[in-house]
Amino acid sequence: MKHPRILLTGCSGGGKSTLLDELARRGHRTVPEPGRRIVAAEGDPDSPRLPWNDLACFARAAIAQAIEDYEAVRDHPGPVFFDRGLFDAQVALAQAVGEAPDAEFAARHPYDSWLVFLPPWPEIYVGDAERRHGFEAALAEYDRLRAACPGLGYKAQVLPRDTVATRAEMLLAPLG
Template sequence: MPHFHVISGCSGGGKSSLLAELGQRGHSIVPEPGRRIVAKEQAGDGAALPWSNPAAFARRAIALSLRDLEENRSAESVVFFDRGLIDAACALLHTSPGKNEEDRVLALCAQHRYQPVVFMTPPWPEIYVNDAQRKHDLYAAVAEYERLCAFYPKLGYRLIELPRNGIAFRADFVEAHIGKT
């Protein structure tokens, strides 16, 4: 299993800031698929924006996550992912429930694994803000966080909640734990 670590959790919980800090410390990082898709869609026809077509958005996030995994397969050191395949799969199952979709997504997630420990940014109302790429409110973000907290363990992942503390502290916390997976 490659040294792929996922940082997931609540939207607006500080994932991207943490990943930026880990990148500054020399770690390989992969930006969040959702934000890349939204930026591309906002520059184009907007056919797969999460607020107008969540199922199309989730399918694109799955495809982009698979490409990210493939592009990093040969990495010899730790790679941190800002969300990834599991988050996209969870979003798709939320927007397009059904047995066939669930079976396909679960098989895909079983085939493409990350390290067994996932770092979760909890809801943190004091730092939550909306922007051009994050239009949902904190309540929707918390609901998504709860879905992720239920979904990851079903796939055999163990969750570690990150402390609500500064970025440097969080990065130290992650670095201290990656040798313990």
């Protein structure tokens, strides 16, 4: 891969969006979470594009958004940090339809081989309008994402629970 495409994934409420905001503040190119944007834009509470109404439909919409996001930064000359993305949407779709994620499909839009996982952190977990599931569901999601890494050609790098500044430094140090 010509330029690093770094995916932040892991537990809902683990600090991904906060870390992404810090990276953007430091001048790095970032891409916000597709799923949150879909939920925020959906005006119909009964829409199948909402995960609590139809997880498969939502995941397919998130896949489409993640591909669009990826293509939009394909030629960006430096690192790009993604808050969730195609990997997460594929794992959600696999859960919804009871199939394994498609490794060939994922390979067409690759992230760096190490996915950055933000672990469960109950002290900072909060629900909101876009995150209606509880912490137990977030833990199950984290386990599914970790388990899916090898099958999609990725390894997990888990960032420790720490300040956002320290986490950002840990991500940026290997990039120089």
